[in-house]
Amino acid sequence: xxxxxxxxxxxxxxxxxxxxxxxxxxxxxxxxxxxxxxxxxxxxxxxxxxxxxxxxxxxxxxxxxxxxxxxxxxxxxxxxxxxxxxxxxxxxxxxxxxxxxxxxxxxxxxxxxxx
Amino acid sequence: xxxxxxxxxxxxxxxxxxxxxxxxxxxxxxxxxxxxxxxxxxxxxxxxxxxxxxxxxxxxxxxxxxxxxxxxxxxxxxxxxxxxxxxxxxxxxxxxxxxxxxxxxxxxxxx
Numbered sequence: 438x439x440x441x442x443x444x445x446x447x448x449x450x451x452x453x454x455x456x457x458x459x460x461x462x463x464x465x466x467x468x469x470x471x472x473x474x475x476x477x478x479x480x481x482x483x484x485x486x487x488x489x490x491x492x493x494x495x496x497x498x499x500x501x502x503x504x505x506x507x508x509x510x511x512x513x514x515x516x517x518x519x520x521x522x523x524x525x526x527x528x529x530x531x532x533x534x535x536x537x538x539x540x541x542x543x544x545x546x547x548x549x550x551x552x
Numbered sequence: 553x554x555x556x557x558x559x560x561x562x563x564x565x566x567x568x569x570x571x572x573x574x575x576x577x578x579x580x581x582x583x584x585x586x587x588x589x590x591x592x593x594x595x596x597x598x599x600x601x602x603x604x605x606x607x608x609x610x611x612x613x614x615x616x617x618x619x620x621x622x623x624x625x626x627x628x629x630x631x632x633x634x635x636x637x638x639x640x641x642x643x644x645x646x647x648x649x650x651x652x653x654x655x656x657x658x659x660x661x662x663x
Contacts, residue, residue, distance in 0.1 A: 470650075479641060480596065480653045495650070529595065538651050539584055543595040 439464040439534050443544030450520055450551050457516045458547045460530035465510035467536040471503070474527040474546070483528075486513045520551045554579040556644050558654030565632050567663045575642035575654050576624040582644040585625045586651070587616060591638045599640075600627070632661045 442461045450456050460469065471483040484492040484505055492505040506514045517524050530544040555578040565571045577585075586601035602609045602616045602625065609616050613632075618625040625644075629636055642654040 479655045482650050482652075485650065537648050538645055539647075540586070540598055540601065541651065542598065545595050 439466065439532065439542060441530060441532060441542060441544035443530055443547060445547055446545060447548040448550070450549065452521055452551060454520055455516055455518045456520065456549060457514050458528055458530070460513050460515075460532075460544050462511045462532050464534060466532040466534055467510070468533065468538065469507065469513045470531045470538070470541065471505065471513075471515045472529045472531060472543075474529060476526070480529065483515070517549065520549075522551045525549055525551045554582060554644055554646070554652040556642060556652050556654040558642050558657055560657060561655065562658045562660070564660045564662060567632060567634060567661050569632055571627075571629045571632050571636070571659055571661075573627045573640055573642070573657045573659070574624060575626070575644070576622075577644040577652075578623070579644070579646065580620075580623060581646050583647055584645045584651075585616070585618060586643050587614075587627050588641045588643065588653075589638045590641065590656075596641060629659075632659075634661050634663050637661045 440463045469486045472480045474480050482495050483498045484494045486492045486505045486507040488507050488510050504516045528547045531541045533541050558575045583604035587599050588596040589599045590596040600614050600616050613630045615628040639656045639658050641656050643651040645651045
């Protein structure tokens, strides 16, 4: 399967600031997904990012808080805006080379701490 | 929407024993059921998956079974080894739709 490079791997940020997370896939993929994993918890889908269209957000997540870019078939960014301590979490990007949500592979994650 | 429940939340087994993790799903239209393994501080990795037209699938020491009538599926690990210690997540989806993950099971294999 393809490989996703995600950065930064971790960051400590101040309340009210923003952080942009980048994911680069080593092959072209139609769909990319952004997940949040709070400490000791499961994976929650934030949004689906398709190239050439606006991201589709899940209930509880809004574009103003989590803007996403998908400029081409190998790259996506997620920004966590106006951060608060409640945003402290691990953020993971994922993709499938099947053009669906099957056989997802994940980036290494970004561990975000907001002070 | 889909809801996936996973049990147990923690499981301790002796090395060489078998481990079984069970998940139930709510949407009878779900037709894709993957299992992911996440070691501490690492990314989740797909270990096995099954579609609804198959009742069982095996890959060496790992197997998954699916009961569509009861809407549950299980992960079976035989001859457990210390390197099997990790968090295991089940998930379910309708083809092409989002994956919904279970809460996870912490598996500890004692040597």
